[in-house]
Amino acid sequence: MMPSRMAAAIAAALLTATPALAQGTLRIGMTASDIPMTTGQPDQGGEGQRFMGLTVYDALVHWDLTKSDKPSTLIPGLAASWSVDATDKNKWIFKIREGVKFHDGSTLTAAAVVWNFDKLLKQDAPQFDQRQASQGRSRIPAVASYRAIDDLTLEITTRAPDATLPYQLAWIGISSPAQWEKVGKNWQEFAKTPSGTGPWKLTALTPRERAELVPNKEYWDKPRIPKLDKMILIPLPEANTRVAALRSGQVDWIEAPAPDAVPSLKAAGMQIITNAYPHNWTWHLSRAEGSVWNDVRVRQAANLAVDREGLKELLGGLMIPAEGFMPPGHQWFGNPKFKLKRDLAQAKKLLAEAGYGPSKPFQTKILISASGSGQMQPLPMNEFIQQNLAEAGMKIDFEVVEWNTLINIWRAGAKHESSRGATGMNYSYFIQDPFTGFMRHLQCNLQPPAGTNWGLYCDPEMDKLFDEVRNTFDAEAQSKVLQRIHEKYVDEALFLMVTHDVNARAMSPKVKGFVQAQNWFQDFGTITMAP
Amino acid sequence: MLFYLVKRVLYTLPVAFGVSIVCFMLVHIAPGDPLTSVLPPDASAQLQQEMRRLYGFDRPYYEQFLRWFGRALQGDLGTSIATGRSVTSELVKAMGNTLILAAFATMIGFVLGGLFGFVAGYFRNSFIDRFASLLSVIGVSVPHYWLGMVLVIIFSAQLGWLPATGAGPGGSSDWAWDWAHLKHVVLPAITMSVIPMGIVARTIRALVADILSQEFVGGLRAKGLLDLGVFKHVVKNAAPTALAVMGLQFGYLLGGSILIETVFSWPGTGFLLGNAIFQRDLPLLQGTILVLAMFFVVLNLIVDLVQSAIDPRIQRS
Numbered sequence: 001m002m003p004s005r006m007a008a009a010i011a012a013a014l015l016t017a018t019p020a021l022a023q024g025t026l027r028i029g030m031t032a033s034d035i036p037m038t039t040g041q042p043d044q045g046g047e048g049q050r051f052m053g054l055t056v057y058d059a060l061v062h063w064d065l066t067k068s069d070k071p072s073t074l075i076p077g078l079a080a081s082w083s084v085d086a087t088d089k090n091k092w093i094f095k096i097r098e099g100v101k102f103h104d105g106s107t108l109t110a111a112a113v114v115w116n117f118d119k120l121l122k123q124d125a126p127q128f129d130q131r132q133a134s135q136g137r138s139r140i141p142a143v144a145s146y147r148a149i150d151d152l153t154l155e156i157t158t159r160a161p162d163a164t165l166p167y168q169l170a171w172i173g174i175s176s177p178a179q180w181e182k183v184g185k186n187w188q189e190f191a192k193t194p195s196g197t198g199p200w201k202l203t204a205l206t207p208r209e210r211a212e213l214v215p216n217k218e219y220w221d222k223p224r225i226p227k228l229d230k231m232i233l234i235p236l237p238e239a240n241t242r243v244a245a246l247r248s249g250q251v252d253w254i255e256a257p258a259p260d261a262v263p264s265l266k267a268a269g270m271q272i273i274t275n276a277y278p279h280n281w282t283w284h285l286s287r288a289e290g291s292v293w294n295d296v297r298v299r300q301a302a303n304l305a306v307d308r309e310g311l312k313e314l315l316g317g318l319m320i321p322a323e324g325f326m327p328p329g330h331q332w333f334g335n336p337k338f339k340l341k342r343d344l345a346q347a348k349k350l351l352a353e354a355g356y357g358p359s360k361p362f363q364t365k366i367l368i369s370a371s372g373s374g375q376m377q378p379l380p381m382n383e384f385i386q387q388n389l390a391e392a393g394m395k396i397d398f399e400v401v402e403w404n405t406l407i408n409i410w411r412a413g414a415k416h417e418s419s420r421g422a423t424g425m426n427y428s429y430f431i432q433d434p435f436t437g438f439m440r441h442l443q444c445n446l447q448p449p450a451g452t453n454w455g456l457y458c459d460p461e462m463d464k465l466f467d468e469v470r471n472t473f474d475a476e477a478q479s480k481v482l483q484r485i486h487e488k489y490v491d492e493a494l495f496l497m498v499t500h501d502v503n504a505r506a507m508s509p510k511v512k513g514f515v516q517a518q519n520w521f522q523d524f525g526t527i528t529m530a531p
Numbered sequence: 532m533l534f535y536l537v538k539r540v541l542y543t544l545p546v547a548f549g550v551s552i553v554c555f556m557l558v559h560i561a562p563g564d565p566l567t568s569v570l571p572p573d574a575s576a577q578l579q580q581e582m583r584r585l586y587g588f589d590r591p592y593y594e595q596f597l598r599w600f601g602r603a604l605q606g607d608l609g610t611s612i613a614t615g616r617s618v619t620s621e622l623v624k625a626m627g628n629t630l631i632l633a634a635f636a637t638m639i640g641f642v643l644g645g646l647f648g649f650v651a652g653y654f655r656n657s658f659i660d661r662f663a664s665l666l667s668v669i670g671v672s673v674p675h676y677w678l679g680m681v682l683v684i685i686f687s688a689q690l691g692w693l694p695a696t697g698a699g700p701g702g703s704s705d706w707a708w709d710w711a712h713l714k715h716v717v718l719p720a721i722t723m724s725v726i727p728m729g730i731v732a733r734t735i736r737a738l739v740a741d742i743l744s745q746e747f748v749g750g751l752r753a754k755g756l757l758d759l760g761v762f763k764h765v766v767k768n769a770a771p772t773a774l775a776v777m778g779l780q781f782g783y784l785l786g787g788s789i790l791i792e793t794v795f796s797w798p799g800t801g802f803l804l805g806n807a808i809f810q811r812d813l814p815l816l817q818g819t820i821l822v823l824a825m826f827f828v829v830l831n832l833i834v835d836l837v838q839s840a841i842d843p844r845i846q847r848s
Contacts, residue, residue, distance in 0.1 A: 033805075034806060037614075043569065131569055131615050134566070135571055138571055138573060188615055188616065206704040235796075236696060237806075238793050244696065245696045247688040248683075248691055404564065407564075411575060436573065449580070
């Protein structure tokens with residue numbers, strides 16, 4: 001062999017051998033105060049699902065987390081394919097992926113999936129778990145019944161035709177029935193030695209302190225087998241503690257660094273990774289009878305009064321100014337006519353047309369919180385907006401309540417006494433799928449207590465569009481309907497649309513290969529650690 | 532002595548009952564929903580009501596209290612709503628971690644506090660007194676969570692000498708008495724020791740100064756006792772009050788500190804309590820408060836007994 005060819009062969013051999021080499025340990029400081037539930041249906045919201053849901057478990061349907069330059073879409077997960085019955089749109093057939101093994105070695109079947117639905121929905125099933133049910137039930141409102149047709153075929157029947165079912169199923173992690181049997185049919189024991197089919201296996205768990213995950217080398221989706229040797233999750237709820245832990249080298253990665261810590265982290269050589277994702281920081285407006293926001297001109301005036309660029313400066317650049325309810329560039333953005341730019345003259349004009357002026361000043365009360373998950377920096381941000389609106393002649397009074405209290409008020413609805421006469425509420429939304437993005441906020445029959453349409457909005461035309469989404473089973477056509485919904489959201493200024501968070505995380509320069517998807521969830525499989 | 536002991540133990544029973552009522556009421560009066568930690572944020576009010584029924588939170592308060600109190604009497608503090616783990620096991624683990632931290636903080640605080648107090652009292656109105664008093668005033672006044680952050684910035688972030696968080700390289704479950712673990716204790720223990728140091732120093736200084744001004748000290752000196760002999764008498768006379776203060780301070784330390792343990796992510800009772808408050812985890816909150824309160828009651832009892840053993844006048848009164 002020629003020397004050059006020999007060198008090339010050695011290089012090729014080394015390159016192909018690389019994935020098998022040690023790729024280091026990644027230590028992540030989470031914002032959660034405890035390790036999320038490990039049984040399959042994690043608590044702690046999006047962060048729980050990100051770190052303990054889609055790592056150890058798979059769902060029937062996955063999010064494609066491989067791209068950072070465009071919003072994620074759904075892809076097959078444990079279901080290799082799915083289709084809705086041509087004659088009965090309530091019936092779905094899911095083909096279960098063949099040969100998938102749980103971490104304990106047992107095989108995934110359609111019966112195992114049925115067993116998992118029972119775990120959440122069937123109260124008299126031996127495996128029913130109240131804690132997982134609390135987390136999972138509200139994620140799959142469409143599911144009416146389900147059955148295994150054979151080992152690899154699952155039938156799900158919905159309450160009504162609902163093309164958003166795959167989005168709902170992306171929340172449901174599939175746990176191993178065999179492992180549950182093995183640990184004495186006890187979810188507390190299962191939590192210590194969980195078994196899913198995901199790309200990571202949990203090997204050590206110290207509640208409230210750390211969880212250690214190692215790659216599942218037999219993972220069915222070979223390109224997604226993690227490259228790292230180990231990933232350690234550490235709950236660090238205090239923002240300053242997370243920064244100190246990163247700077248002292250105790251962790252390699254922290255979630256949600258405080259904006260004021262970002263310059264010092266950059267100066268210390270840390271990477272700050274951001275990207276757009278389906279998050280919305282908004283004022284949810286009351287549409288109850290007598291609300292000042294019932295006039296579209298008032299809503300548009302408020303939207304035109306907000307100085308989003310100024311707000312971005314206030315947050316050190318860590319936000320995306322809203323151009324609509326969805327982040328700019330989102331596949332459901334469409335082409336709204338109403339542009340969210342600052343135009344005080346137009347805002348004042350609209351307000352005057354709506355009948356407000358020196359003789360009838362505009363004044364109303366908004367509920368805000370001092371902190372909260374996804375709320376960014378609610379106090380300074382709201383005060384900034386308050387000043388913006390005052391410049392347009394809109395006087396806003398705030399009622400500050402504690403975050404969990406605000407959640408309960410939000411569930412109770414704008415007319416409930418707990419809302420204390422407020423006509424709006426500052427809230428942050430997970431807007432990743434049609435239901436969480438649009439329907440739950442504005443569908444007529446989702447007014448409290450049945451749902452979380454806090455503002456009691458009801459427009460038959462909007463409901464018709466929601467029905468159309470549920471009855472449009474072609475993804476592209478469904479996207480078109482969702483665009484029309486978004487255009488209506490923006491053109492009618494149904495919310496005070498302010499900003500989107502950028503999902504900031506800070507990490508050591510040793511962390512390589514991370515692709516931050518435009519999603520609440522992320523894939524940690526591509527990451528390696530430089531020596 | 533036995534009668535005194537029995538009497539004191541019996542006194543603790545109504546105190547314990549009172550504490551359990553107060554802590555049950557407190558956690559129920561506070562705003563928030565106990566199901567916050569188990570429901571996803573977008574759960575509807577309807578689902579919330581349904582879950583409230585499943586967890587028994589729709590029952591009248593007296594019924595919930597009696598059920599909880601009955602179980603607590605049998606040593607069962609219930610199950611955490613947020614984690615599904617037994618409150619007792621969570622507490623035992625956290626108390627072990629806080630004990631480690633409190634032991635180090637006590638050592639630092641009491642030794643330095645005692646030293647500063649005695650020196651200041653002995654040389655009252657001198658430069659040494661003023662310096663020691665200044666240190667104790669700083670100790671009492673400085674916000675300890677602020678001091679903790681400053682120590683972290685200097686010794687962890689800037690110098691990289693000591694870790695900023697956690698209870699060891701592998702967490703508290705594999706705790707060992709080696710430097711790899713002990714270095715995690717240094718910063719939180721120093722932070723935690725500052726307040727007891729200040730309080731102990733101020734108490735002892737006042738006691739020593741007061742005792743030294745009493746006539747019997749002049750009598751001791753007139754009898755020809757040397758400074759060391761006088762010192763022994765001063766210590767003996769100061770001991771009961773100093774012990775009472777130290778006992779209370781040790782009690783505070785054993786209760787953990789929500790702020791310090793949160794700043795350092797130290798998995799002790801303060802950290803546990805902080806999490807329970809934020810998650811509205813009522814069983815965990817009730818259990819932790821009850822046990823910490825009982826700890827305090829027991830510690831007071833021990834201090835009383837030790838005091839009466841040292842000074843029989845207390846027993847007679």
